[in-house]
Amino acid sequence: xxxxxxxxxxxxxxxxxxxxxxxxxxxxxxxxxxxxxxxxxxxxxxxxxxxxxxxxxxxxxxxxxxxxxxxxxxxxxxxxxxxxxxxxxxxxxxxxxxxxxxxxxxxxxxxxxx
Amino acid sequence: xxxxxxxxxxxxxxxxxxxxxxxxxxxxxxxxxxxxxxxxxxxxxxxxxxxxxxxxxxxxxxxxxxxxxxxxxxxxxxxxxxxxxxxxxxxxxxxxxxxxxxxxxxxxxxxxxxxx
Numbered sequence: 001x002x003x004x005x006x007x008x009x010x011x012x013x014x015x016x017x018x019x020x021x022x023x024x025x026x027x028x029x030x031x032x033x034x035x036x037x038x039x040x041x042x043x044x045x046x047x048x049x050x051x052x053x054x055x056x057x058x059x060x061x062x063x064x065x066x067x068x069x070x071x072x073x074x075x076x077x078x079x080x081x082x083x084x085x086x087x088x089x090x091x092x093x094x095x096x097x098x099x100x101x102x103x104x105x106x107x108x109x110x111x112x113x114x
Numbered sequence: 115x116x117x118x119x120x121x122x123x124x125x126x127x128x129x130x131x132x133x134x135x136x137x138x139x140x141x142x143x144x145x146x147x148x149x150x151x152x153x154x155x156x157x158x159x160x161x162x163x164x165x166x167x168x169x170x171x172x173x174x175x176x177x178x179x180x181x182x183x184x185x186x187x188x189x190x191x192x193x194x195x196x197x198x199x200x201x202x203x204x205x206x207x208x209x210x211x212x213x214x215x216x217x218x219x220x221x222x223x224x225x226x227x228x229x230x
Contacts, residue, residue: 009154032217043118043204043221044157089156093217100210101172102219106156 003027004092006105014113019077021108023090026071030092034102035064035075038087047088048075080112117141120205120222126230127192127199135190135225137205144210146188147219150174151202160203163188164210192227202226 005024013019025033034049050057050064050073057064063076077084090105118139127133139146145164149157159172163182177196182188188207192199203226206219 006156034217036221041224043120043206043223045221046218049217100217101159101162102217104157106154 003103004090004105006090006108008108009106010109010111012111012113013080015080015082017080017112019075019080019084019110019112021075021088021090021110022072023074023092023105024070024072025092025103027092027094027103028071030094030103032093033064033066033073034091034093035062036089036091036104038089038107040086044089077110080110082112082114085110085112118205118207118220118222120203120225122225123223125225125227127227128230130194132191132193133199133227135192135203135205135227137188137190137222138186139188139205139207139220139222140186141207141220142185143207143220144185145208146182147206147208148172148178148180148188148190149204149206151204151224157204160190199227200229 007022035047036044037047038044048059048062050066052068061078066073087107087109089107091102093102121136147162148160158174160178161180163169166185169182179191202224204224205222208219
């Protein structure tokens, strides 16, 4: 059972455009929602994260929007740059069986054309 | 530099062979994790450990084994029972306390395992 569903699987945008990645979760016990960025051949790195007590968080060109009632959250990348080309994973965590584990979406490959 | 070191970067396994992937961290984190990454599959949890000398199975533990004898080290053995071992393996670590810090996982650069 996939607890975090991510879409689309891939996205191609032009430089300067807006990239939007959507995620939906099922477990209402989740209380932390990070986004990770991964470049080819590297490990993922934390990009930005949000807790469900806020509806939006912005860090530079990256914004998370969170809809608790719909159990959905999304990442918006404004003014997308070729250097943003990477795979993006949403994730969720919360107490599960007494431990805090991250559950990842399947990832989205973003290509930003110059 | 603080971080997580995985070695080797590339590893080849022969049929029937066990291989061990190394993961070392100097972040003083209590928790460590092993993930397997396949194209289009995201990150799937193999094993995790929240304290020395203790570890739990993740979602896909069959064919793998781990040990946690030291806080800094969490090696993963891919046994011959794992019939499809070709994948990118990622090690991560995190704190186990603090309202936010405990959720943040830091990843190594990964080991790519292939079958000969």
